[in-house]
Amino acid sequence: EVQLVESGGGLVQPGRSLRLSCAASGFNFDDYAMHWVRQAPGKGLEWVSSISWNRAYIGYADSVRGRFTISRDNAKNSVYLQMNSLRAEDTAFYYCAKMSSGYSYGYFDYWGPGMLVTVSS
Amino acid sequence: EIVMTQSPATLSVSPGETATLSCRASQSVSSNLAWYQQKPGQAPRLLIYDASTRATGIPARFSGSGSGTEFTLTISSLQSEDFTVYYCQQYDDWPPLTFGGGTKVEIK
Numbered sequence: 001e002v003q004l005v006e007s008g009g010g011l012v013q014p015g016r017s018l019r020l021s022c023a024a025s026g027f028n029f030d031d032y033a034m035h036w037v038r039q040a041p042g043k044g045l046e047w048v049s050s051i052s053w054n055r056a057y058i059g060y061a062d063s064v065r066g067r068f069t070i071s072r073d074n075a076k077n078s079v080y081l082q083m084n085s086l087r088a089e090d091t092a093f094y095y096c097a098k099m100s101s102g103y104s105y106g107y108f109d110y111w112g113p114g115m116l117v118t119v120s121s
Numbered sequence: 122e123i124v125m126t127q128s129p130a131t132l133s134v135s136p137g138e139t140a141t142l143s144c145r146a147s148q149s150v151s152s153n154l155a156w157y158q159q160k161p162g163q164a165p166r167l168l169i170y171d172a173s174t175r176a177t178g179i180p181a182r183f184s185g186s187g188s189g190t191e192f193t194l195t196i197s198s199l200q201s202e203d204f205t206v207y208y209c210q211q212y213d214d215w216p217p218l219t220f221g222g223g224t225k226v227e228i229k
Contacts, residue, residue, distance in 0.1 A: 035218075045157075045165065045208055045220040059216035095164055105215035107155035109176065111164035 002026040004096045004112035011118045012086055020081040022096030022112055033057070033099035034072060034079040035108065038092035038117075048094070049081060053102035064090075086119045093117075123147055123214050127207075127221035133229040134199055142194040142224045144209035149189045153213035156185055156194045159223075160205045168207075169194065196226070204228050 008020040022034070035050040049060045049070040058070060069082040079096060094115050097108040124147040134140045144154065152172040157165035167176040169185035172192060182197045196203055209221040 044223045045159075045210075047216075047218040047220070050216070050218070061217050100170065105153075105212050105218065107167060107170045107210065107212055108157075108165070109167050109170075111166070114164050 002098065002110045004098060004110060006094065006096050006112045006115040009094060009115035009117045011120065013121050014087060014119055016086055017082070017084045018086060018117060020083065020094055020096075020115065020117070022079045024077045024079070024096075024098070027098070027110075029077040030074045031102055033102055033104045033106070035097045035099055035104070036070065036079075036081050037095045037097050037108070037111075038090075039095070039114070040089075040092045043092075046092075050099070050104040051079065052104050057104045059104055083117070086117075088119050091117060091119045122217060123150060123211050123219050125209055125211055125219050125221035127209055127224045129224060130222070131225045131227060133227050135229045136199050136201065138199055140196040140199055140203075140226050142196075142207055142226070144187075144192040144194070144221050146190045146192075146211055146213075150211040150213035152188045153211060154185075154187070154192050155210045155212065156183075157208045157210065158203075158205060159208065160202075165208060199226070 003025045033052045036048040051070045067085045072079045096112040098110040100106040126145045128143045154172045156169040159165040173185045184195045
């Protein structure tokens with residue numbers, strides 16, 4: 001059974017940093033791209049970032065480029081999102097999502113339960 | 122960036138009837154389109170990919186159609202658990218991957 005479990009969320013002040021983690025199990029992690037998708041409370045879904053199976057293809061939404069960094073550790077079956085210079089508009093539920101292929105374009109076949117990040121003073 | 126537009130924003134349908142949801146792309150995405158269902162307090166769940174292929178375990182009452190810029194999700198014989206929010210997503214172009222704004226299916 002595929003499982004994705006996010007951790008590291010919570011309340012953070014504007015301008016500070018936070019690192020999200022996603023632990024994966026139930027599939028061959030090395031073979032698939034991984035993504036982060038967020039959803040502001042009561043709003044729609046927004047793709048944030050992705051990393052291909054071999055780290056060769058990494059992408060960011062314009063809204064986070066230069067502030068967020070995605071990475072993965074295939075030995076630990078984990079993907080990370082380092083979020084710096086956080087803003088109030090980054091407040092959202094952050095979902096870790098498994099891509100349907102090893103490359104960064106495709107559909108999301110499994111999602112983690114999501115984790116709230118609140119940026120507020 | 123490919124902009125995805127869903128309509129209507131809210132659809133009122135009676136249980137047992139059929140709901141028809143629309144998704145339009147600002148440029149052709151071929152058949153590279155997925156549909157997701159999201160219930161309150163839960164993560165999205167994949168329903169349809171490649172515009173018309175049901176994901177594993179998805180009931181046959183969910184069907185997808187379309188290609189290019191116009192897509193439809195049809196939910197027949199609506200059941201109580203189907204009244205929730207649905208999103209479309211294109212994966213023809215990256216980055217970014219883009220979602221529609223969502224359609225809420227509510228009980229009439």
